[in-house]
Amino acid sequence: MLMSNKGRPAKLHYMAGTFRMLSGGDHVVCAVTGVPIPLDELRYWSVARQEPYVSAEASAQAEERG
Numbered sequence: 001m002l003m004s005n006k007g008r009p010a011k012l013h014y015m016a017g018t019f020r021m022l023s024g025g026d027h028v029v030c031a032v033t034g035v036p037i038p039l040d041e042l043r044y045w046s047v048a049r050q051e052p053y054v055s056a057e058a059s060a061q062a063e064e065r066g
Contacts, residue, residue, distance in 0.1 A: 008026065014046065035054045
């Protein structure tokens with residue numbers, strides 16, 4: 001039986017300018033807001049913290065909290 005990745009969070013490894021999928025899914029969850037981010041809309045993440053962010057504002061909040 002084939003497993004569908006629809007509706008499942010993906011596990012990603014974040015790198016400079018790109019990411020690698022470690023396990024299948026169709027979204028990740030913003031580390032600051034908890035909002036689901038479809039993979040095709042993912043634009044912001046931290047390589048150092050390995051966290052995704054829904055927006056530049058959420059990314060800045062993560063930087064402020066350290």
